[in-house]
Amino acid sequence: MVIKNKITLGPMLFNWPEKKKLDFYNMIADEANVDIVYIGEVICQKRFACWGKIYDNIVERLTQAGKEVIISSLALINTEEELRIIKEYISNSELTIEANDVSIINIIGDRKYCIGPYINVYNEEALNFYIGKGISHITFSPELPQDSIKTLASLKTTEYEISVFGRIPLAISARCAHARIYNQKKSNCKYVCEKDLNGLKVSTLDSQPFLTINGLQTMSYTYCNMLGEIDYLQKLGIHRFRIYPHDYDMLKIINIYQNVIEKKLSAQEGWLKLSDHMPDVKFSNGFFHDTSGYKMMQSAIPQITE
Amino acid sequence: MSNSIEIVCPAGTLPGLKTAVDAGADTVYVGFRNETNARNFPGLNLDKKELTEGIEYAHAKGTKIYVAINTFAKAGKTEIWKESIQDASELNVDAAIIADIGMLDYCKKNFPKLRKHLSVQASASSFNAINFYSENFDVKRVVLPRVLTINEIEDICKKTSVETEIFAFGGLCVMAEGKCSLSSYITGESPNTKGVCSPASHVRYENYDDKLISKLDQFTINKFENGESAGYPTLCKGRFKANNTIGYLFDEPSSLNIIAMIPRLIKSGVKALKIEGRQRGQAYVSKVVSEFRKAIDQASYDHKNNFSSISEGQQPTTGAFDRLWL
Numbered sequence: 001m002v003i004k005n006k007i008t009l010g011p012m013l014f015n016w017p018e019k020k021k022l023d024f025y026n027m028i029a030d031e032a033n034v035d036i037v038y039i040g041e042v043i044c045q046k047r048f049a050c051w052g053k054i055y056d057n058i059v060e061r062l063t064q065a066g067k068e069v070i071i072s073s074l075a076l077i078n079t080e081e082e083l084r085i086i087k088e089y090i091s092n093s094e095l096t097i098e099a100n101d102v103s104i105i106n107i108i109g110d111r112k113y114c115i116g117p118y119i120n121v122y123n124e125e126a127l128n129f130y131i132g133k134g135i136s137h138i139t140f141s142p143e144l145p146q147d148s149i150k151t152l153a154s155l156k157t158t159e160y161e162i163s164v165f166g167r168i169p170l171a172i173s174a175r176c177a178h179a180r181i182y183n184q185k186k187s188n189c190k191y192v193c194e195k196d197l198n199g200l201k202v203s204t205l206d207s208q209p210f211l212t213i214n215g216l217q218t219m220s221y222t223y224c225n226m227l228g229e230i231d232y233l234q235k236l237g238i239h240r241f242r243i244y245p246h247d248y249d250m251l252k253i254i255n256i257y258q259n260v261i262e263k264k265l266s267a268q269e270g271w272l273k274l275s276d277h278m279p280d281v282k283f284s285n286g287f288f289h290d291t292s293g294y295k296m297m298q299s300a301i302p303q304i305t306e
Numbered sequence: 307m308s309n310s311i312e313i314v315c316p317a318g319t320l321p322g323l324k325t326a327v328d329a330g331a332d333t334v335y336v337g338f339r340n341e342t343n344a345r346n347f348p349g350l351n352l353d354k355k356e357l358t359e360g361i362e363y364a365h366a367k368g369t370k371i372y373v374a375i376n377t378f379a380k381a382g383k384t385e386i387w388k389e390s391i392q393d394a395s396e397l398n399v400d401a402a403i404i405a406d407i408g409m410l411d412y413c414k415k416n417f418p419k420l421r422k423h424l425s426v427q428a429s430a431s432s433f434n435a436i437n438f439y440s441e442n443f444d445v446k447r448v449v450l451p452r453v454l455t456i457n458e459i460e461d462i463c464k465k466t467s468v469e470t471e472i473f474a475f476g477g478l479c480v481m482a483e484g485k486c487s488l489s490s491y492i493t494g495e496s497p498n499t500k501g502v503c504s505p506a507s508h509v510r511y512e513n514y515d516d517k518l519i520s521k522l523d524q525f526t527i528n529k530f531e532n533g534e535s536a537g538y539p540t541l542c543k544g545r546f547k548a549n550n551t552i553g554y555l556f557d558e559p560s561s562l563n564i565i566a567m568i569p570r571l572i573k574s575g576v577k578a579l580k581i582e583g584r585q586r587g588q589a590y591v592s593k594v595v596s597e598f599r600k601a602i603d604q605a606s607y608d609h610k611n612n613f614s615s616i617s618e619g620q621q622p623t624t625g626a627f628d629r630l631w632l
Contacts, residue, residue, distance in 0.1 A: 076482050078431045078458060102407075103435040118485060120428075120498065122378035125408025129442075143487040143496065148381035171481040171488050171542075173556075174453035181551045202555060203547045204526040206519075210546060211488070218481070218542075218556070220491055286494070292523060293491035 003239050005261045007254060008036040008161060010244040011072040011098075013169065014214055015047050015193045018054055024245065025058040029065035031251055033258050034243070037062050038098055040072040040089065042118075043172070044215045045082045050191065059093070070096045075118040076172045076216070077103040096136060105133070117141050117163065118172075122148065124155060131157050139242060142168045142224065145290035153236040162233060164226035165253060166244025167199060167212055167219040168284075168293060178213045197247035209282070222284035222294050227260050227270045229288055234261075252277055311571065311602055312578035314372065314471060315595050318350040318585055323360040325588040327369045330599035334364060335372040335403065337501075337584060342390045343374045344405075344427060345584040346501030354393055361397055370400035374584075376425035377501045378406045388412060395420040403449065404428075405484055410443040424448040426473070427484035427497065433465040440468045447471055449580060452479050456567060456574075463575035472571070474564050475594055476582025480542055480557035488541055492523050504540045511536070520544075565598065569605050 009028060012021065028037060039058060041047045062069050071093070073086055086104055090097055090111065099105055100118035115138040121127050127138065137159035140149060153160050178200060179189040193200075199212035199219055212219040223246075226233070230241065241261060243254055256273050259265035265273070274283075286295035315331035317323035326334045337343025339351040352360060357373070364371050373394045379387035387409050394402045395417040402420055404410050405427035413422055426449040430436050439445040447469035450459060454472075463470055481488065483497070490496035493508040510521045518530040520539035527544035530536040537543065542556040562582070564571070571579070579602075581594050 076429075076431065076453075076485065077435070078454060080432075080461070083432060083434060101432075101435065102430070102438050103432045106434055106438050106441070120378055120406070120484060121408075122406065122498070123381040123384050123408045125379070125384060125412050126406060127408075129407050129411045141487075143490055143499065144381075151381035168491070170491050171486040173481045175480060175557075177555050181548050181555060200548055205529050205545055205547065205552070206526040207547070208525055210525055211491075213548060213555070218488060287487075287490065290494065292494045293487065 003237075005234070006035040006240045007033065007258055007261065008240055008242045009034045009038065009254075010163065010166065010242045011038040011040055011042050012245045013042060013167075013217065013219070014197055014199060014245075014247075015044075015050060015191060016197060016247075017194055018050060020197075021051075022054045022058065024250075026061060027251070029061045029067065032254050034067065034254060036068045036070060036240075038070045038072045040098075042072050042075050042100060043217050044176070044193075045074065045079070045085065046186075046189065046191070047193075047215070048085055050194075059095070068096075070098050070114065072098040072116060073100045073104050075100040075116075075169070076174070077101045078174060083107070098139070112136050114138060117169065121152075124152065127152055127155065127157070137161055137240065139163070139240075142170075143287050143293070146288050147290065149233075149238075149288070150236055153238055156237060159240060160238045161240035161242055162226070162238055163224055163242040163244065164230065165242075165257060166224055166246055167214075168222070168224050168287070169217055169219055170211070170293075171218040172216050173218070174216070176216050177218075178215050181213065220284065220293060222282045222296075223278070224285065224287075225271075225274065225283035225296075226285055226288065227257070227274065228267045229285060230257075230260055231267065248278060311568070311576060312471075313595060313598050313602065314578050314580045315591060316476075316581055316584040316586065317352075317360075317591065318345065318347075320352060320356040320360050322584075322588050322591060323352070323371075324363055326591050326595055327364050327367050329592045329595040331369060331595050333370040333372055333400070333578070334360075335374055335580075335584070336360065337374045337376075338390050338393070340386060340390070341501050342377055342379075342387050344376050344425070344497050344501045345374075346377070347506070347585050350585055354397070357393075357397055357399075361399065372401045372403055372423065373399045374403040374425065375409065376403050376405040376427050378427075378498045379409055380499070384408065384412075388416075391417060391420070401447070407443075410439070410445070414443045418444075421446055423471070425484075426451055429482050429484035431482065433462050436462065436466045436468050440466070447577065449473075451483055452562065453482055456570065459571075459576065460574040469577040470575070471578035471580050472564070472576055473562055473582055474579035474598065476561060476586075478557070478560065478562040492525060492541055504538070509539055565601050568598075568601050572602075572605060 097113040098116040100116040114136045117139045139161040176186040178193045182192040193215040199214040202211040209221045260270040287293040289297040312332040314333045315326040337351045375390045401423045403423045403425045405425035424445045431451045449471045489503045512519045520528045527539035537559045543559045546555045
C-alpha cells in the first residue's frame with residue numbers, strides 16, 4: 001500500500017493584520033500544495049475579534065480549493081468566556097476540531113477531533129487513552145525526542161503528524177509579556193502583538209538571541225527545520241508533515257519541503273535552498289535528538305551546517 | 307480538627323518529613339528518588355524504605371502522606387512510573403499526585419482503590435478540564451494552576467464537586483504548568499520530561515567587569531551589580547531585552563504568598579493549601595508551616611510575619627491571584 005504523504009499548514013500563531021491574513025490564506029487556497037490547513041486562534045482569546053469578519057471567508061475559500069480545514073482550539077483555557085467562544089466555533093461548522101486543551105474534549109461531543117501539540121501525550125498509555133476516545137490523528141508535542149516518537153509511531157494505531165518547519169511553541173501564560181513590553185495592559189492591549197509578524201525577539205543582556213514572544217506565548221528564537229529527519233520519519237510510518245505560517249515566502253518553503261518529502265530533492269539540497277531563502281535565520285532540531293531544543297544537530301546534514 | 311482547610315507541606319527527605327509533621331502540617335507530600343516526580347534534584351526525595359518509615363511516623367500522628375508521581379512517563383520506559391504507582395499503593399499512601407493521562411489511566415485500571423489527585427502539571431485550568439479528569443479517571447482532588455485569579459478559583463469551586471488545592475506559598479510559575487518546555491529548549495531537560503526546571507547542572511556563575519553573571523547553558527540569564535543579591539537563574543525569571551525594554555520581561559523573581567487571603571479562601575471552599583518547595587531546608591518548612599497553621603487556625607488577617615528571610619530576599623507577591631498584569 002502506498003501511503004500518501006500529506007503536508008499540513010499549522011494554525012497561524014501570530015496576530016497578522018486582517019488584510020495580510022486574508023491575502024495569505026487566499027494565496028494558500030489558490031497556490032499552495034498543502035492538503036490540510038489548520039485555522040483558528042490558538043494563543044489569545046482577545047484575538048478572536050481579529051478573525052471575526054474574515055474567518056468564514058477563509059474557511060470557505062480553502063474548502064472550495066479542496067483543502068481539508070481543521071479548527072485549532074486555544075492552547076490554554078481558563079475562563080468561561082474562552083469556553084463559550086470555542087463552543088460557538090464548534091457548533092457553527094462541521095469541521096474537524098484540533099483539541100489543544102483537555103477542557104474542550106467533553107464539549108466536542110460526537111464531532112471528529114484530533115489531538116494537537118499542546119496536549120501532553122508522552123507515552124503509549126496516554127495515546128491509547130485518546131485512541132479509545134476515537135481521535136482521528138495526533139500531532140506530536142515538539143518536545144518529544146526521537147525514541148519516544150519511534151515507540152509511539154510503532155503502535156500504528158492512528159495517524160501521526162509532526163512539525164517540521166517554524167518557530168517552536170514553548171510556553172503559554174495568562175500574562176501578556178508582549179503587551180507589557182509595549183507598555184500596554186492586557187485588558188487594553190491595543191493588539192500591539194500585530195506589529196511583530198514573526199513574533200518579538202528576546203535577547204539576553206549580552207545580546208544573544210534567546211526566545212520569541214508572541215502574545216501570551218513564548219516561542220523559540222530558532223526555526224525548527226526537520227528536512228534532515230524527514231526520510232527517517234517516513235520510515236517510521238509518519239506521513240503528515242506540519243509547516244507553520246511565518247512572514248517569509250511560504251510557497252517557496254512549502255515547495256522545498258514538498259520536494260524533499262517526495263524525494264525530488266535530497267535533504268542537503270533542500271537545506272541549501274531553505275538557507276538561501278532565509279539567510280538570517282537560525283535553525284534547530286535539538287528536541288528530536290533529545291538535547292537542548294535550540295541546537296542544530298549536524299548528523300543529518302554534515303557538509304552544510306557551520 | 308480546628309481548621310477547615312488542609313495544609314499540604316513539602317518534604318525532600320525523611321528528616322524533613324518528620325519536621326513537617328511536627329510543625330503541624332495536615333499532610334506531607336514527597337516524591338520517590340527518581341525521575342517520576344517534578345523535583346528530581348540530586349540528594350533529594352525518598353526511597354521505598356524511607357517512605358515506609360515516614361508513613362509510619364506520619365500516620366501515628368494523624369498526618370497524611372501524598373506521593374507526587376507527576377512527570378510524564380517516557381514512551382517505551384513507563385515501567386518506572388508504573389512501579390512507583392504500585393509502591394505508593396502498597397505502602398498505603400493517602401493519595402498519589404499524578405499528571406500524566408497515561409499513568410492516571412493505568413492507576414485507575416490497576417489500583418482503583420489508590421486515591422488520585424491531579425497534579426498542577428496536568429494544567430487543569432477550567433472546571434471543564436477538571437470534570438474531564440474526574441469523569442475519566444476518578445480524580446478526587448485537583449491542584450489548580452498558579453495562573454488563576456482568586457475570582458476564577460472561587461468560580462471553579464462552585465462548579466465542581468472535585469476537591470481543590472491551591473499553591474499558597476513558594477515558587478511561582480508564570481507559565482502554565484505542564485505546558486512549558488522553556489527549560490528543555492535551553493538545557494534539554496524540563497519539568498515534564500525529567501522533573502527539573504533550569505537544572506543546576508547547566509548553571510554557571512561568572513565574574514566579569516565587577517558584575518556577577520548567571521548563565522544557563524551558554525545564555526546569560528541575569529547580571530548583578532556588586533552587592534546585589536543574586537538569585538538562581540530560573541530562565542523565565544531572568545533579565546532580558548526586547549524592543550527597547552530591558553528587565554524582567556516574563557516574571558519578577560518574586561515568590562508567592564497568599565496568607566492574607568486565607569479567610570476568603572476558606573469561604574470559597576478551597577480544600578487545601580499547598581506549600582511549594584520539596585527542595586527547601588527544614589527550617590523553611592518548619593517556619594512556613596507554623597505560620598500557616600497559626601493563620602488558618604485563627605483565620606486571622608494578622609499576617610505580620612516576616613517571610614522575607616525565607617523567600618531569598620525576594621518580594622512576596624500574591625502572584626496571578628490578583629492579576630497584577632491585567
